[in-house]
Amino acid sequence: VEDGGVVAAPSSSSAGLGVVGAAVEAVAAVAAMQDEVGSRREGPEPDPDDEPPKKKARVPGGESGKLEERLYSVLCCTVCLDLPKASVYQCTNGHLMCAGCFIHLLADSRLKEEQATCPNCRCEISKNLCCRNLAVEKAVSELPTECTFCLKQFPRSSLERHQKEECQDRVTQCKYKRIGCPWQGPFHELPAHESECSHPTKTGTELMGILGEMDQSHRRDMQLYNGIFSLLCYEKIGFTEVQFRPYRTDDFITRLYYETPRFTVLNQTWVLKARVNDSERNPNLSCKRTLSFQLILKSKVNSALECSFLLLKGPYDDVRIKPVIHHHCFSNDTNETEYVLLPISDSVECNKLLAAKNINLRLFIFQVQK
Template sequence: MSDAEAATSSTETTTETVENVEKMDEINEPEAKRRKLIKNSDLDDKKNRLEERLGSILCCAVCLDLPRAAVYQCENGHLMCAGCFNHLIADARLRDEAATCPSCRVEITKASAIRNLAVENAVSELPSECQYCGKEFPRNSLEKHEEQMCEERISGCKYSRIGCPWRGPMHESKQHEQECPHPRRSGAEVMEALQVIDQQVADERKLYENIFELLGYEKITFNDLQLKSYRTEEFVHRLYYETSRFSAFNNQWLVKAKINNSQKDPTQCSERDITYQLILKSRISCPLNINFVILRGPFGDMKIHPRIYRFDFTEEANESPYMPLSLPDTAECNRLLAAKTINFRLIMFLA
């Protein structure tokens, strides 16, 4: 046998010996350690499977998504998120029908449906992915992470007030701001952006000036009112609201409201709004210049951005045009429709 063949044979023998020793070490590994490794791996798989199963069990029966806030249940225990629950009640009220659970068809009302606090707490602990970085966090801390902590969250340039349109991940904002050309622009070049800001400030100032001017009027009155629903004899899904008559400035008044500007079938539209009008029910001998505004009031929970409206009431024109009730979104409109009554405060100013 040559020297090369001998060296090759020796190397192969050494390799086989090392592999055998490693296999023996693996076989002879302490039983407790091997059980622990296997147990941890199985637990991780079970955890992931459990989270997925819980997500499918605790999801809303309407939108099939995990609730973000309140969770309601029917008499048989089927779950609905607050938005879908209010939407079901609102649709039923618009159709003049009884609302039913989408799973078992049992009747649901504001009185019969109850909050399920255990499910709300359980859902808040389930993991959910951050929409920016993709990492998982408990749902009760996800909002704070996305708004304040995530380095991938979308942010704007600090020079946006002078016209910089840049938007990007938070961790890139510092580098962009160092290179941003807007701070080095002339005043003439940033005038357009400043004019937009000036207009916004002017609108807000005008609103406050109007409020303080109205507070200086001699005749001011307010009434805490309730809008109650009613229907006409038309064979359509139209729901109207009306308050009882109330007294102001020695005259009788009432407020009427309607959904989606009397759309033929509001249940077929995902976007909803409420408009209202102020009606003078008394006979008058001289015009009344009335400014009026609707607020949340002490007995209601309406989320509203107050707007001041003005109308000159005369013998011939005793109804103001329908004005939009400035609600933030459709979800708030559905929440009000789901309630039996809508409580608010009406403030009137007589010039």
Template sequence: MSESASSSTAEGSPTSEKHCEDLSPSKKIKLETTSASREVETKLEARLGGILCCAVCLDLPHSSVFQCSNGHLMCAGCFTHLLADARIRDETATCPNCRVEISRSLATRNLAVEKAVSELPADCQFCGQKYPRNSLERHETDFCEERVVWCQYHVLGCGWWGPQHEKSSHENQCQQPSHTGAQILPHLRRQNEANNEQKSIFKSIFSVLSLEKITFNDLQLKPYRTDEFIHKLFYETSRFTALNYQWVIKAHLNDNQRDPHLTNKRYLTYQVDDGFDNEVENLFIMFLWFINKLFYFSILFLMFLLVILLLFILLSF
């Protein structure tokens, strides 16, 4: 196919050892010097990798790079994680290296590091050859001959998948296009069902969004602690009005796990309370408390009366 031809021209010549096997002896010396310079290059790459890596996860950043006011580097993922952790513990976020405060406004991007990292080579996950990080994604999705692809008759039910360079030879002998309509009908039906399922999700979203009674509110969940012996964290928005009611959204992290910042897996459970019901509920709880206390006091009062009666009887004799 023309795709493979264009790949070799567009991508240049990556550091492939295969092409160098049958070279004339006169070119051997040149080859040795290039392999030596390559060794120096890889050492330099390793050193640069060590310098430009994220101070938290020690990986080379894939996207934005942030730095604290003292210049310590953090990848976007770790930076967001640090801010979220601090939010969970209701503390200010700090740089893990120098403990200086970090936030969206205090930390800055480092474009020079981002560009330097994008020039460092990385291995293609399919063919294992090295490419600059900024062109690796394009190589893996469009050009790599080892990338995994489906047969073009997959829509007709062919289940073949394999490396790109085997695709055309499979398609030349693929039996799927010669199947009759009756044979491929069940597969088409299954596909249709899957499509309809997706369509119904979109339809329900559109019908909710086009409801007449709909309000939008910008809400911010703020962390609070319960006043129990072991504090539990929960998050609450301020009261907001929607559809003539007052509402509050409460959220718990990881089902009230004690130290949610120690795990990577985090999920919020939400609960919507309307303010009116809450007040009625509170009144009812106060009423129950009063009844409870009344019962307790009335028993005390009866015992007190009994004691006085007994004293009175004893004194009268």
């Protein structure tokens, strides 16, 4: 109130309220400025329903990608650091090993005459101590993997069927392969190739030359099976299950070898011996593994005994052996055959045999008629 040019001072209570109000307004202004700065930096918070479709798809994809990477590191084999493709074994402490690495560790321990141990925690491992982890096998089968042909992602459980039957980029062969067409290519190009393939229009003379080359490999297989069938017609045939047991030589550097107990076939006493990589010094340092064997006649004979023999897998084993027929004329002076390779398919099959406690096979001996 102005009175004679003099301004009246506000009361103390109204002054206090004015100060508080000003402070509140100042705090509100600062908060508004901070919100505005934050909105400029981070942008307005979007409504989930208004979010663009690309962003919606990208966020869960990134999260699942990180999850898959973490699962890979958790479920991978502790030896090869790759995801198992078949059976998964675990030690007593739970560390995972794929079937190939597990068998390889057992085979190496047999070659080095040591107890096999887990490469992670060094606890003892064996077929009796370790067990399969079915939960991990199922989890790995559901993880995505890339098709080698079309490069798309599929669950591991369905990848094999996709690559064999569904993938349009899978490698296929021309239906005229049986008459010599060498074409190979993606499945989606097959109809175009077959419509233009020149082999159906070749002359009979040209086709006879092509088929003659293709028959050579088939002829070798037929010779083997015909030889086996002819041996089955012999008068004297004997067979038995044999069990190779592991032993060590008495050398300064011991070597692993196998030998069977004595057995009787065709009224004669025999023994089988086997060795790894032809008794090389350190077979555990080689990735290539082979087994070779020899047949020894322990009985004394009055005349030469000419025989054919072959080894096959035992009735309870799953090792893959392609039969090969061997011949030898046994006498008191030549009672041992040369070492011949056991016809297993590859080093993986050899490791299976080495990892086993004993090797069980079936031996056939045919006495050649004179």
